[in-house]
Amino acid sequence: MSAATSASVCHPMGQRIMLWLLRATALILLLLPCLWMLGAAFTPTLERLDHPLALWPQAPTLQHFQTVWESGIGRQVLNSLLVSCGTTLLSLSLAFPAAYALVRLRFPARLDLVFLMLVLAVKLMPPITVAVPLFSLAKTLHLLDSEFGLMLAYQIYTLPLSIWMLLSFVREIPVDYDEAACIDGAGLFQRLVHIMLPLCAPGLGATAIFVLIAAWNEFLLALLFLSSPSRFTLPLAVAGYVTENGIDWGDLMSVGMIASLPTLAVAGYVQRYLLHGFSGGLK
Amino acid sequence: MNVLRRWLPLVGLVGPSVLVLGVLALYPVLRVLVDSFFNVDYTSGHRTFAGLANYRAVLADDNFSASFVNTLHFTVVASVSEVALGGALALLFSRAFRGRRFVMPLLILPMMLSTLVCSAIWRNWLNFSGFLNALLAVFGLPGVQWLSDPSLAIWSLILVDVWQWTPMAFLIILAGLQSIDPELYEAARTDGASEWQCLRDITLPLVVPQIVLAMLLRSIDTFKLFDKVYALTGGGPGNATQTLSTYVYDTGFRFFNVGPASAASVLMLLVSAVLVSVNVWQSIRKTRTR
Numbered sequence: 001m002s003a004a005t006s007a008s009v010c011h012p013m014g015q016r017i018m019l020w021l022l023r024a025t026a027l028i029l030l031l032l033p034c035l036w037m038l039g040a041a042f043t044p045t046l047e048r049l050d051h052p053l054a055l056w057p058q059a060p061t062l063q064h065f066q067t068v069w070e071s072g073i074g075r076q077v078l079n080s081l082l083v084s085c086g087t088t089l090l091s092l093s094l095a096f097p098a099a100y101a102l103v104r105l106r107f108p109a110r111l112d113l114v115f116l117m118l119v120l121a122v123k124l125m126p127p128i129t130v131a132v133p134l135f136s137l138a139k140t141l142h143l144l145d146s147e148f149g150l151m152l153a154y155q156i157y158t159l160p161l162s163i164w165m166l167l168s169f170v171r172e173i174p175v176d177y178d179e180a181a182c183i184d185g186a187g188l189f190q191r192l193v194h195i196m197l198p199l200c201a202p203g204l205g206a207t208a209i210f211v212l213i214a215a216w217n218e219f220l221l222a223l224l225f226l227s228s229p230s231r232f233t234l235p236l237a238v239a240g241y242v243t244e245n246g247i248d249w250g251d252l253m254s255v256g257m258i259a260s261l262p263t264l265a266v267a268g269y270v271q272r273y274l275l276h277g278f279s280g281g282l283k
Numbered sequence: 284m285n286v287l288r289r290w291l292p293l294v295g296l297v298g299p300s301v302l303v304l305g306v307l308a309l310y311p312v313l314r315v316l317v318d319s320f321f322n323v324d325y326t327s328g329h330r331t332f333a334g335l336a337n338y339r340a341v342l343a344d345d346n347f348s349a350s351f352v353n354t355l356h357f358t359v360v361a362s363v364s365e366v367a368l369g370g371a372l373a374l375l376f377s378r379a380f381r382g383r384r385f386v387m388p389l390l391i392l393p394m395m396l397s398t399l400v401c402s403a404i405w406r407n408w409l410n411f412s413g414f415l416n417a418l419l420a421v422f423g424l425p426g427v428q429w430l431s432d433p434s435l436a437i438w439s440l441i442l443v444d445v446w447q448w449t450p451m452a453f454l455i456i457l458a459g460l461q462s463i464d465p466e467l468y469e470a471a472r473t474d475g476a477s478e479w480q481c482l483r484d485i486t487l488p489l490v491v492p493q494i495v496l497a498m499l500l501r502s503i504d505t506f507k508l509f510d511k512v513y514a515l516t517g518g519g520p521g522n523a524t525q526t527l528s529t530y531v532y533d534t535g536f537r538f539f540n541v542g543p544a545s546a547a548s549v550l551m552l553l554v555s556a557v558l559v560s561v562n563v564w565q566s567i568r569k570t571r572t573r
Protein backbone atom coordinates (compact mmCIF):
# COMPACT_ATOMS: atom_id res chain seq x y z
CA MET A 1 0.00 0.00 0.00
CA SER A 2 2.89 2.31 0.68
CA ALA A 3 3.77 2.00 -2.99
CA ALA A 4 0.82 4.02 -4.00
CA THR A 5 0.92 6.40 -1.05
CA SER A 6 3.65 8.43 -2.62
CA ALA A 7 2.14 8.02 -6.07
CA SER A 8 -1.35 9.13 -5.11
CA VAL A 9 0.01 12.48 -3.97
CA CYS A 10 0.74 13.47 -7.54
CA HIS A 11 -2.62 12.27 -8.91
CA PRO A 12 -4.62 14.98 -10.64
CA MET A 13 -7.70 16.13 -8.73
CA GLY A 14 -10.23 14.64 -11.16
CA GLN A 15 -8.70 11.21 -10.90
CA ARG A 16 -8.80 11.34 -7.10
CA ILE A 17 -12.47 12.32 -7.06
CA MET A 18 -13.18 9.47 -9.47
CA LEU A 19 -11.36 7.07 -7.14
CA TRP A 20 -13.40 8.23 -4.16
CA LEU A 21 -16.66 7.91 -6.08
CA LEU A 22 -15.83 4.34 -7.08
CA ARG A 23 -14.86 3.46 -3.52
CA ALA A 24 -18.08 4.92 -2.16
CA THR A 25 -20.17 3.04 -4.75
CA ALA A 26 -18.50 -0.27 -3.90
CA LEU A 27 -19.01 0.31 -0.19
CA ILE A 28 -22.69 1.19 -0.64
CA LEU A 29 -23.37 -1.83 -2.86
CA LEU A 30 -21.80 -4.18 -0.32
CA LEU A 31 -23.36 -2.57 2.75
CA LEU A 32 -26.87 -1.64 1.61
CA PRO A 33 -28.43 -5.11 2.03
CA CYS A 34 -26.95 -5.35 5.54
CA LEU A 35 -28.27 -1.90 6.46
CA TRP A 36 -31.64 -2.80 5.00
CA MET A 37 -31.78 -5.87 7.24
CA LEU A 38 -31.02 -3.71 10.28
CA GLY A 39 -33.81 -1.28 9.40
CA ALA A 40 -36.33 -3.97 8.49
CA ALA A 41 -35.89 -5.66 11.85
CA PHE A 42 -37.22 -2.48 13.52
CA THR A 43 -39.89 -1.60 10.93
CA PRO A 44 -43.57 -2.20 11.82
CA THR A 45 -45.18 -4.64 9.39
CA LEU A 46 -47.67 -2.09 8.02
CA GLU A 47 -45.05 0.60 7.51
CA ARG A 48 -42.96 -1.84 5.42
CA LEU A 49 -45.90 -2.23 3.03
CA ASP A 50 -46.28 1.53 2.61
CA HIS A 51 -42.59 2.37 2.27
CA PRO A 52 -40.76 -0.60 0.74
CA LEU A 53 -37.68 1.55 0.08
CA ALA A 54 -37.25 3.12 3.52
CA LEU A 55 -34.01 2.09 5.18
CA TRP A 56 -35.06 3.25 8.65
CA PRO A 57 -38.62 3.27 10.02
CA GLN A 58 -40.41 6.44 11.13
CA ALA A 59 -41.74 4.60 14.16
CA PRO A 60 -39.13 1.98 15.15
CA THR A 61 -40.57 -0.98 17.01
CA LEU A 62 -39.28 -3.92 19.00
CA GLN A 63 -42.44 -5.85 18.13
CA HIS A 64 -40.60 -8.30 15.82
CA PHE A 65 -37.95 -9.13 18.38
CA GLN A 66 -40.72 -9.76 20.86
CA THR A 67 -42.56 -12.07 18.45
CA VAL A 68 -39.51 -14.17 17.66
CA TRP A 69 -38.50 -14.24 21.31
CA GLU A 70 -41.92 -15.61 22.22
CA SER A 71 -41.61 -18.22 19.47
CA GLY A 72 -38.56 -19.58 21.31
CA ILE A 73 -35.57 -18.09 19.48
CA GLY A 74 -33.69 -18.01 22.81
CA ARG A 75 -33.52 -21.78 22.80
CA GLN A 76 -32.10 -21.76 19.28
CA VAL A 77 -29.47 -19.20 20.21
CA LEU A 78 -28.38 -21.48 23.06
CA ASN A 79 -28.30 -24.49 20.70
CA SER A 80 -26.16 -22.57 18.22
CA LEU A 81 -23.79 -21.49 21.00
CA LEU A 82 -23.53 -25.01 22.36
CA VAL A 83 -22.94 -26.60 18.95
CA SER A 84 -20.36 -24.05 17.79
CA CYS A 85 -18.41 -24.03 21.08
CA GLY A 86 -18.43 -27.84 21.29
CA THR A 87 -17.36 -28.15 17.66
CA THR A 88 -14.53 -25.69 18.22
CA LEU A 89 -13.24 -27.40 21.36
CA LEU A 90 -13.28 -30.78 19.66
CA SER A 91 -11.64 -29.50 16.47
CA LEU A 92 -8.82 -27.67 18.23
CA SER A 93 -7.98 -30.53 20.56
CA LEU A 94 -7.80 -32.94 17.62
CA ALA A 95 -6.05 -30.58 15.21
CA PHE A 96 -3.36 -29.04 17.43
CA PRO A 97 -1.42 -32.29 18.12
CA ALA A 98 -1.79 -33.29 14.48
CA ALA A 99 -0.49 -29.94 13.22
CA TYR A 100 2.43 -30.13 15.66
CA ALA A 101 3.33 -33.63 14.46
CA LEU A 102 3.12 -32.58 10.80
CA VAL A 103 5.55 -29.70 11.34
CA ARG A 104 8.00 -31.22 13.84
CA LEU A 105 8.07 -35.01 13.55
CA ARG A 106 9.43 -37.24 10.82
CA PHE A 107 6.86 -39.48 9.17
CA PRO A 108 7.74 -42.85 7.62
CA ALA A 109 7.28 -43.25 3.87
CA ARG A 110 6.12 -39.65 3.36
CA LEU A 111 2.89 -40.44 5.14
CA ASP A 112 2.75 -36.78 6.16
CA LEU A 113 2.09 -35.87 2.53
CA VAL A 114 -0.61 -38.51 2.25
CA PHE A 115 -2.24 -37.16 5.41
CA LEU A 116 -2.03 -33.56 4.18
CA MET A 117 -3.65 -34.57 0.91
CA LEU A 118 -6.44 -36.32 2.80
CA VAL A 119 -7.00 -33.20 4.90
CA LEU A 120 -7.17 -30.96 1.84
CA ALA A 121 -9.37 -33.33 -0.12
CA VAL A 122 -11.87 -33.50 2.75
CA LYS A 123 -11.74 -29.73 3.17
CA LEU A 124 -12.62 -29.19 -0.46
CA MET A 125 -15.05 -31.99 -1.36
CA PRO A 126 -18.79 -31.21 -1.50
CA PRO A 127 -20.28 -32.44 1.80
CA ILE A 128 -23.57 -33.39 0.15
CA THR A 129 -21.82 -36.29 -1.61
CA VAL A 130 -21.24 -38.06 1.71
CA ALA A 131 -24.52 -36.98 3.30
CA VAL A 132 -26.47 -40.19 2.68
CA PRO A 133 -23.98 -42.61 4.35
CA LEU A 134 -23.23 -40.07 7.08
CA PHE A 135 -26.92 -39.85 7.82
CA SER A 136 -27.35 -43.65 8.02
CA LEU A 137 -24.24 -43.90 10.19
CA ALA A 138 -25.62 -41.30 12.62
CA LYS A 139 -28.95 -43.09 12.62
CA THR A 140 -27.32 -46.41 13.54
CA LEU A 141 -25.37 -44.74 16.35
CA HIS A 142 -28.47 -42.84 17.61
CA LEU A 143 -26.73 -39.53 16.96
CA LEU A 144 -29.53 -37.99 14.89
CA ASP A 145 -31.39 -35.02 16.33
CA SER A 146 -28.67 -34.54 18.94
CA GLU A 147 -26.32 -31.60 19.43
CA PHE A 148 -23.44 -33.96 20.11
CA GLY A 149 -24.01 -35.82 16.85
CA LEU A 150 -23.98 -32.52 14.96
CA MET A 151 -20.71 -31.47 16.66
CA LEU A 152 -19.14 -34.73 15.51
CA ALA A 153 -20.48 -34.34 11.98
CA TYR A 154 -19.22 -30.73 11.77
CA GLN A 155 -15.66 -32.06 12.13
CA ILE A 156 -15.87 -32.87 8.43
CA TYR A 157 -15.72 -29.09 7.80
CA THR A 158 -13.84 -27.82 10.81
CA LEU A 159 -11.11 -30.41 11.41
CA PRO A 160 -9.43 -29.94 8.01
CA LEU A 161 -9.82 -26.17 8.37
CA SER A 162 -8.23 -26.23 11.85
CA ILE A 163 -5.33 -28.49 10.87
CA TRP A 164 -4.60 -26.39 7.80
CA MET A 165 -4.71 -23.10 9.73
CA LEU A 166 -2.73 -24.32 12.74
CA LEU A 167 -0.07 -25.72 10.42
CA SER A 168 0.86 -22.21 9.34
CA PHE A 169 0.98 -20.95 12.95
CA VAL A 170 3.06 -23.86 14.32
CA ARG A 171 5.51 -23.37 11.45
CA GLU A 172 6.17 -19.82 12.61
CA ILE A 173 7.43 -20.98 16.03
CA PRO A 174 11.24 -21.39 15.91
CA VAL A 175 12.36 -24.97 16.45
CA ASP A 176 14.91 -23.73 19.05
CA TYR A 177 12.25 -23.65 21.77
CA ASP A 178 11.58 -27.35 21.25
CA GLU A 179 15.26 -28.20 21.21
CA ALA A 180 15.95 -26.24 24.39
CA ALA A 181 13.09 -27.95 26.18
CA CYS A 182 14.32 -31.30 24.88
CA ILE A 183 17.77 -30.70 26.34
CA ASP A 184 16.13 -29.85 29.65
CA GLY A 185 14.54 -33.27 29.53
CA ALA A 186 10.96 -32.32 28.63
CA GLY A 187 8.96 -35.14 27.04
CA LEU A 188 6.82 -34.78 23.94
CA PHE A 189 3.65 -34.20 25.92
CA GLN A 190 5.29 -31.58 28.15
CA ARG A 191 6.70 -29.75 25.13
CA LEU A 192 3.30 -29.74 23.50
CA VAL A 193 1.42 -28.46 26.54
CA HIS A 194 3.93 -26.19 28.26
CA ILE A 195 5.94 -24.84 25.33
CA MET A 196 3.90 -24.99 22.14
CA LEU A 197 0.45 -24.33 23.57
CA PRO A 198 1.28 -20.90 25.05
CA LEU A 199 3.41 -19.94 22.05
CA CYS A 200 0.62 -20.84 19.63
CA ALA A 201 -2.11 -19.16 21.68
CA PRO A 202 -2.73 -16.37 19.12
CA GLY A 203 -2.90 -18.94 16.33
CA LEU A 204 -5.27 -21.11 18.31
CA GLY A 205 -7.42 -18.06 18.99
CA ALA A 206 -7.60 -17.13 15.31
CA THR A 207 -8.38 -20.72 14.33
CA ALA A 208 -11.07 -20.90 17.02
CA ILE A 209 -12.79 -17.82 15.57
CA PHE A 210 -12.89 -19.33 12.08
CA VAL A 211 -14.22 -22.64 13.36
CA LEU A 212 -16.83 -20.86 15.50
CA ILE A 213 -18.06 -18.91 12.47
CA ALA A 214 -18.15 -21.99 10.26
CA ALA A 215 -20.16 -23.97 12.81
CA TRP A 216 -22.41 -21.03 13.67
CA ASN A 217 -23.35 -20.47 10.02
CA GLU A 218 -23.57 -24.08 8.83
CA PHE A 219 -26.87 -25.17 7.31
CA LEU A 220 -26.79 -28.39 5.24
CA LEU A 221 -25.82 -30.90 7.92
CA ALA A 222 -27.99 -29.17 10.52
CA LEU A 223 -30.92 -29.54 8.12
CA LEU A 224 -30.23 -33.25 7.73
CA PHE A 225 -29.43 -34.06 11.36
CA LEU A 226 -31.86 -32.01 13.43
CA SER A 227 -35.58 -32.64 13.24
CA SER A 228 -37.17 -31.21 16.41
CA PRO A 229 -37.48 -27.39 16.55
CA SER A 230 -36.27 -27.33 20.17
CA ARG A 231 -32.88 -28.54 18.90
CA PHE A 232 -32.66 -26.25 15.85
CA THR A 233 -29.68 -23.97 15.34
CA LEU A 234 -30.16 -20.39 14.10
CA PRO A 235 -29.72 -21.04 10.35
CA LEU A 236 -32.52 -23.61 10.63
CA ALA A 237 -34.66 -21.03 12.41
CA VAL A 238 -34.04 -18.60 9.54
CA ALA A 239 -34.89 -21.34 7.04
CA GLY A 240 -38.15 -21.92 8.87
CA TYR A 241 -39.15 -18.28 8.46
CA VAL A 242 -37.90 -17.90 4.88
CA THR A 243 -39.72 -20.90 3.41
CA GLU A 244 -42.98 -19.94 5.11
CA ASN A 245 -45.90 -18.67 3.01
CA GLY A 246 -46.54 -14.97 3.60
CA ILE A 247 -43.21 -14.12 5.18
CA ASP A 248 -43.25 -11.41 7.86
CA TRP A 249 -40.11 -9.54 6.81
CA GLY A 250 -39.70 -7.85 10.18
CA ASP A 251 -39.72 -11.17 12.04
CA LEU A 252 -37.39 -12.76 9.52
CA MET A 253 -34.92 -9.89 9.65
CA SER A 254 -34.89 -9.75 13.44
CA VAL A 255 -33.95 -13.45 13.48
CA GLY A 256 -31.37 -12.60 10.81
CA MET A 257 -29.93 -9.85 13.00
CA ILE A 258 -29.70 -12.16 16.00
CA ALA A 259 -28.00 -14.81 13.88
CA SER A 260 -25.52 -12.32 12.39
CA LEU A 261 -24.43 -10.10 15.28
CA PRO A 262 -21.73 -12.44 16.65
CA THR A 263 -20.10 -13.01 13.26
CA LEU A 264 -20.35 -9.37 12.16
CA ALA A 265 -18.65 -8.38 15.42
CA VAL A 266 -15.47 -10.28 14.49
CA ALA A 267 -15.27 -9.08 10.86
CA GLY A 268 -12.18 -6.98 11.56
CA TYR A 269 -10.39 -9.95 13.04
CA VAL A 270 -11.29 -12.21 10.13
CA GLN A 271 -10.09 -9.65 7.61
CA ARG A 272 -6.61 -9.80 9.19
CA TYR A 273 -6.34 -13.58 9.52
CA LEU A 274 -8.33 -14.87 6.55
CA LEU A 275 -5.33 -15.90 4.49
CA HIS A 276 -4.13 -18.37 7.09
CA GLY A 277 -7.36 -20.25 6.55
CA PHE A 278 -6.68 -21.60 3.12
CA SER A 279 -3.18 -20.84 2.02
CA GLY A 280 -1.23 -22.50 4.81
CA GLY A 281 0.52 -19.22 5.49
CA LEU A 282 1.06 -18.16 1.90
CA LYS A 283 2.41 -14.67 2.10
CA MET B 284 10.06 -52.49 20.58
CA ASN B 285 12.31 -49.83 19.13
CA VAL B 286 10.00 -49.37 16.19
CA LEU B 287 7.06 -49.00 18.53
CA ARG B 288 8.79 -46.35 20.64
CA ARG B 289 9.78 -44.46 17.55
CA TRP B 290 6.35 -44.26 15.95
CA LEU B 291 4.15 -44.24 19.04
CA PRO B 292 4.20 -40.41 19.47
CA LEU B 293 3.22 -40.03 15.84
CA VAL B 294 0.24 -42.35 16.22
CA GLY B 295 -0.78 -40.61 19.43
CA LEU B 296 -0.68 -37.15 17.87
CA VAL B 297 -2.09 -37.78 14.41
CA GLY B 298 -4.13 -40.92 15.11
CA PRO B 299 -7.27 -39.25 16.50
CA SER B 300 -7.54 -36.85 13.55
CA VAL B 301 -7.00 -39.67 11.06
CA LEU B 302 -9.66 -41.72 12.80
CA VAL B 303 -12.21 -38.89 12.72
CA LEU B 304 -11.52 -38.05 9.07
CA GLY B 305 -11.63 -41.75 8.22
CA VAL B 306 -15.05 -42.25 9.79
CA LEU B 307 -16.54 -38.97 8.55
CA ALA B 308 -15.09 -38.84 5.04
CA LEU B 309 -13.24 -41.94 3.84
CA TYR B 310 -15.85 -44.45 4.98
CA PRO B 311 -18.78 -42.47 3.50
CA VAL B 312 -16.97 -41.99 0.18
CA LEU B 313 -16.30 -45.74 -0.08
CA ARG B 314 -19.86 -46.48 1.00
CA VAL B 315 -21.26 -44.15 -1.68
CA LEU B 316 -19.03 -45.79 -4.26
CA VAL B 317 -20.27 -49.27 -3.31
CA ASP B 318 -23.93 -48.24 -2.98
CA SER B 319 -23.89 -46.70 -6.42
CA PHE B 320 -23.70 -50.23 -7.87
CA PHE B 321 -26.55 -51.59 -5.76
CA ASN B 322 -30.28 -51.36 -5.42
CA VAL B 323 -30.69 -50.34 -1.81
CA ASP B 324 -33.97 -50.60 0.01
CA TYR B 325 -33.97 -47.61 2.33
CA THR B 326 -36.13 -49.00 5.13
CA SER B 327 -34.77 -52.54 5.37
CA GLY B 328 -31.22 -51.76 4.22
CA HIS B 329 -31.46 -54.77 1.92
CA ARG B 330 -29.30 -54.50 -1.18
CA THR B 331 -29.06 -56.32 -4.51
CA PHE B 332 -26.35 -55.84 -7.09
CA ALA B 333 -27.51 -53.57 -9.91
CA GLY B 334 -24.38 -53.12 -12.02
CA LEU B 335 -24.44 -49.82 -13.83
CA ALA B 336 -28.23 -49.45 -13.68
CA ASN B 337 -28.09 -46.55 -11.21
CA TYR B 338 -25.63 -44.64 -13.39
CA ARG B 339 -27.76 -45.27 -16.47
CA ALA B 340 -30.87 -44.07 -14.64
CA VAL B 341 -29.16 -40.92 -13.38
CA LEU B 342 -27.55 -40.07 -16.72
CA ALA B 343 -30.87 -40.58 -18.51
CA ASP B 344 -32.69 -38.33 -16.01
CA ASP B 345 -33.45 -34.91 -17.50
CA ASN B 346 -33.37 -33.45 -14.01
CA PHE B 347 -29.78 -34.60 -13.58
CA SER B 348 -28.59 -33.13 -16.86
CA ALA B 349 -30.37 -29.87 -16.03
CA SER B 350 -28.71 -29.86 -12.60
CA PHE B 351 -25.33 -30.51 -14.17
CA VAL B 352 -25.69 -27.68 -16.69
CA ASN B 353 -27.02 -25.28 -14.03
CA THR B 354 -24.18 -26.10 -11.65
CA LEU B 355 -21.51 -25.55 -14.31
CA HIS B 356 -23.19 -22.33 -15.45
CA PHE B 357 -23.36 -21.05 -11.87
CA THR B 358 -19.81 -22.14 -11.01
CA VAL B 359 -18.16 -20.56 -14.04
CA VAL B 360 -20.09 -17.28 -14.14
CA ALA B 361 -20.13 -16.70 -10.37
CA SER B 362 -16.47 -17.49 -9.71
CA VAL B 363 -15.18 -15.52 -12.70
CA SER B 364 -17.31 -12.48 -11.76
CA GLU B 365 -16.25 -12.68 -8.12
CA VAL B 366 -12.56 -12.82 -8.98
CA ALA B 367 -12.85 -10.00 -11.53
CA LEU B 368 -14.83 -7.75 -9.18
CA GLY B 369 -12.67 -8.75 -6.22
CA GLY B 370 -9.59 -7.76 -8.20
CA ALA B 371 -11.13 -4.39 -9.08
CA LEU B 372 -12.03 -3.82 -5.42
CA ALA B 373 -8.51 -4.74 -4.36
CA LEU B 374 -7.06 -2.15 -6.77
CA LEU B 375 -9.48 0.47 -5.42
CA PHE B 376 -8.74 -0.18 -1.78
CA SER B 377 -5.07 -1.21 -1.75
CA ARG B 378 -3.89 2.40 -1.62
CA ALA B 379 -3.64 4.14 1.72
CA PHE B 380 -6.41 6.66 2.40
CA ARG B 381 -7.94 8.21 5.46
CA GLY B 382 -10.36 5.91 7.27
CA ARG B 383 -9.07 2.78 5.52
CA ARG B 384 -8.72 0.82 8.77
CA PHE B 385 -12.37 1.50 9.51
CA VAL B 386 -13.65 0.72 6.01
CA MET B 387 -11.87 -2.60 5.46
CA PRO B 388 -13.92 -4.71 7.91
CA LEU B 389 -17.13 -3.18 6.49
CA LEU B 390 -16.22 -4.38 3.00
CA ILE B 391 -16.25 -8.01 4.09
CA LEU B 392 -19.53 -7.94 6.03
CA PRO B 393 -21.47 -9.86 3.32
CA MET B 394 -19.23 -12.92 3.64
CA MET B 395 -19.59 -12.90 7.43
CA LEU B 396 -23.33 -13.51 7.22
CA SER B 397 -24.72 -16.99 7.31
CA THR B 398 -25.75 -17.94 3.76
CA LEU B 399 -29.25 -18.42 5.11
CA VAL B 400 -29.39 -14.86 6.47
CA CYS B 401 -27.95 -13.57 3.22
CA SER B 402 -30.61 -15.50 1.29
CA ALA B 403 -33.29 -14.13 3.63
CA ILE B 404 -32.33 -10.55 2.76
CA TRP B 405 -32.28 -11.30 -0.95
CA ARG B 406 -35.54 -13.18 -0.68
CA ASN B 407 -37.10 -9.79 -0.07
CA TRP B 408 -34.93 -7.84 -2.51
CA LEU B 409 -35.68 -10.27 -5.35
CA ASN B 410 -39.34 -10.63 -4.44
CA PHE B 411 -41.76 -9.26 -7.03
CA SER B 412 -43.05 -6.74 -4.48
CA GLY B 413 -39.60 -6.40 -2.92
CA PHE B 414 -36.84 -3.82 -2.62
CA LEU B 415 -35.25 -4.06 -6.09
CA ASN B 416 -38.54 -3.74 -7.95
CA ALA B 417 -39.56 -0.81 -5.73
CA LEU B 418 -36.24 0.79 -6.68
CA LEU B 419 -36.93 0.16 -10.39
CA ALA B 420 -40.38 1.69 -9.95
CA VAL B 421 -38.82 4.94 -8.73
CA PHE B 422 -37.20 5.24 -12.16
CA GLY B 423 -40.48 4.27 -13.83
CA LEU B 424 -39.22 0.83 -14.84
CA PRO B 425 -41.46 -2.26 -14.78
CA GLY B 426 -40.94 -4.93 -12.11
CA VAL B 427 -38.78 -7.96 -12.90
CA GLN B 428 -39.64 -11.58 -12.05
CA TRP B 429 -36.21 -12.14 -10.50
CA LEU B 430 -36.90 -15.60 -9.08
CA SER B 431 -39.93 -16.87 -10.99
CA ASP B 432 -38.70 -16.26 -14.55
CA PRO B 433 -37.04 -19.59 -15.51
CA SER B 434 -34.35 -17.96 -17.63
CA LEU B 435 -33.56 -15.30 -15.02
CA ALA B 436 -33.68 -17.27 -11.75
CA ILE B 437 -30.15 -18.68 -12.01
CA TRP B 438 -28.76 -15.21 -12.76
CA SER B 439 -30.44 -13.94 -9.61
CA LEU B 440 -28.71 -16.69 -7.62
CA ILE B 441 -25.42 -15.68 -9.24
CA LEU B 442 -26.08 -12.07 -8.22
CA VAL B 443 -26.59 -13.11 -4.59
CA ASP B 444 -23.44 -15.25 -4.57
CA VAL B 445 -21.39 -12.49 -6.17
CA TRP B 446 -22.62 -10.04 -3.52
CA GLN B 447 -21.78 -12.45 -0.72
CA TRP B 448 -18.40 -13.78 -1.87
CA THR B 449 -16.69 -11.03 -3.89
CA PRO B 450 -15.16 -9.84 -0.56
CA MET B 451 -13.35 -13.18 -0.26
CA ALA B 452 -11.70 -12.84 -3.68
CA PHE B 453 -11.00 -9.20 -2.74
CA LEU B 454 -9.10 -10.18 0.41
CA ILE B 455 -7.01 -12.81 -1.36
CA ILE B 456 -6.00 -10.52 -4.23
CA LEU B 457 -5.44 -7.59 -1.86
CA ALA B 458 -2.85 -9.66 0.03
CA GLY B 459 -1.09 -10.20 -3.29
CA LEU B 460 -1.13 -6.50 -4.17
CA GLN B 461 0.28 -5.52 -0.80
CA SER B 462 3.21 -7.88 -1.07
CA ILE B 463 4.47 -6.20 -4.26
CA ASP B 464 7.69 -4.27 -3.67
CA PRO B 465 6.91 -0.50 -3.95
CA GLU B 466 10.31 0.11 -5.52
CA LEU B 467 9.15 -1.67 -8.66
CA TYR B 468 6.58 1.08 -9.26
CA GLU B 469 9.02 3.85 -8.47
CA ALA B 470 11.52 2.41 -10.93
CA ALA B 471 8.85 2.03 -13.61
CA ARG B 472 7.65 5.61 -13.12
CA THR B 473 11.17 6.95 -13.32
CA ASP B 474 11.38 5.21 -16.69
CA GLY B 475 8.19 7.02 -17.71
CA ALA B 476 5.72 4.14 -17.46
CA SER B 477 2.05 5.15 -17.43
CA GLU B 478 -0.48 4.04 -14.79
CA TRP B 479 -1.93 1.55 -17.27
CA GLN B 480 1.48 0.11 -18.14
CA CYS B 481 2.26 -0.32 -14.43
CA LEU B 482 -0.98 -2.22 -13.97
CA ARG B 483 -0.49 -4.44 -17.01
CA ASP B 484 3.23 -5.16 -16.75
CA ILE B 485 3.90 -5.11 -12.99
CA THR B 486 0.74 -5.59 -10.96
CA LEU B 487 -1.07 -8.23 -13.02
CA PRO B 488 1.82 -10.65 -13.56
CA LEU B 489 2.74 -10.45 -9.87
CA VAL B 490 -0.73 -11.25 -8.53
CA VAL B 491 -1.33 -14.20 -10.85
CA PRO B 492 -0.83 -16.70 -7.97
CA GLN B 493 -3.48 -14.95 -5.88
CA ILE B 494 -5.87 -14.77 -8.81
CA VAL B 495 -5.43 -18.49 -9.40
CA LEU B 496 -5.95 -19.22 -5.69
CA ALA B 497 -9.11 -17.10 -5.55
CA MET B 498 -10.41 -18.73 -8.74
CA LEU B 499 -9.82 -22.26 -7.40
CA LEU B 500 -11.35 -21.59 -3.99
CA ARG B 501 -14.38 -19.83 -5.40
CA SER B 502 -15.03 -22.45 -8.07
CA ILE B 503 -14.75 -25.29 -5.55
CA ASP B 504 -17.16 -23.48 -3.27
CA THR B 505 -19.69 -22.38 -5.90
CA PHE B 506 -19.75 -25.95 -7.19
CA LYS B 507 -21.33 -27.01 -3.86
CA LEU B 508 -24.25 -24.55 -4.20
CA PHE B 509 -27.12 -25.71 -2.01
CA ASP B 510 -28.24 -23.26 0.69
CA LYS B 511 -29.24 -20.41 -1.62
CA VAL B 512 -31.28 -22.69 -3.85
CA TYR B 513 -33.00 -24.18 -0.81
CA ALA B 514 -33.91 -20.78 0.62
CA LEU B 515 -34.57 -18.77 -2.55
CA THR B 516 -35.99 -20.92 -5.33
CA GLY B 517 -36.38 -24.51 -4.11
CA GLY B 518 -34.80 -25.58 -7.42
CA GLY B 519 -37.55 -23.95 -9.45
CA PRO B 520 -39.19 -22.62 -11.46
CA GLY B 521 -39.40 -26.13 -12.98
CA ASN B 522 -35.84 -27.32 -12.64
CA ALA B 523 -34.27 -24.03 -13.73
CA THR B 524 -32.15 -23.69 -10.59
CA GLN B 525 -31.77 -27.36 -9.65
CA THR B 526 -28.08 -28.02 -8.86
CA LEU B 527 -26.07 -31.21 -8.33
CA SER B 528 -26.26 -30.71 -4.55
CA THR B 529 -30.02 -30.26 -4.53
CA TYR B 530 -30.36 -33.20 -6.93
CA VAL B 531 -28.50 -35.51 -4.53
CA TYR B 532 -30.49 -34.08 -1.61
CA ASP B 533 -33.85 -34.62 -3.30
CA THR B 534 -33.00 -38.10 -4.58
CA GLY B 535 -31.53 -39.27 -1.29
CA PHE B 536 -33.57 -37.50 1.36
CA ARG B 537 -36.93 -36.77 -0.24
CA PHE B 538 -37.41 -39.81 -2.46
CA PHE B 539 -35.04 -42.12 -0.52
CA ASN B 540 -33.52 -43.55 -3.71
CA VAL B 541 -30.17 -44.43 -2.14
CA GLY B 542 -28.74 -46.15 -5.24
CA PRO B 543 -29.30 -43.28 -7.71
CA ALA B 544 -28.36 -40.70 -5.05
CA SER B 545 -25.06 -42.54 -4.56
CA ALA B 546 -24.43 -42.71 -8.30
CA ALA B 547 -25.08 -38.96 -8.59
CA SER B 548 -22.76 -38.36 -5.62
CA VAL B 549 -19.97 -40.33 -7.31
CA LEU B 550 -20.40 -38.34 -10.51
CA MET B 551 -20.33 -35.12 -8.50
CA LEU B 552 -17.21 -36.26 -6.63
CA LEU B 553 -15.49 -37.04 -9.94
CA VAL B 554 -16.09 -33.52 -11.24
CA SER B 555 -15.02 -31.87 -8.02
CA ALA B 556 -11.98 -34.17 -7.87
CA VAL B 557 -10.65 -32.37 -10.92
CA LEU B 558 -11.00 -28.98 -9.20
CA VAL B 559 -9.73 -30.34 -5.88
CA SER B 560 -6.68 -32.11 -7.28
CA VAL B 561 -5.47 -28.93 -8.96
CA ASN B 562 -5.78 -27.16 -5.61
CA VAL B 563 -4.14 -29.99 -3.61
CA TRP B 564 -1.29 -30.15 -6.10
CA GLN B 565 -0.77 -26.37 -5.88
CA SER B 566 -0.92 -26.29 -2.08
CA ILE B 567 1.39 -29.25 -1.52
CA ARG B 568 3.89 -27.81 -3.95
CA LYS B 569 3.82 -24.58 -1.99
CA THR B 570 4.34 -26.45 1.28
CA ARG B 571 7.31 -28.36 -0.11
CA THR B 572 9.12 -25.39 -1.58
CA ARG B 573 9.08 -23.41 1.65
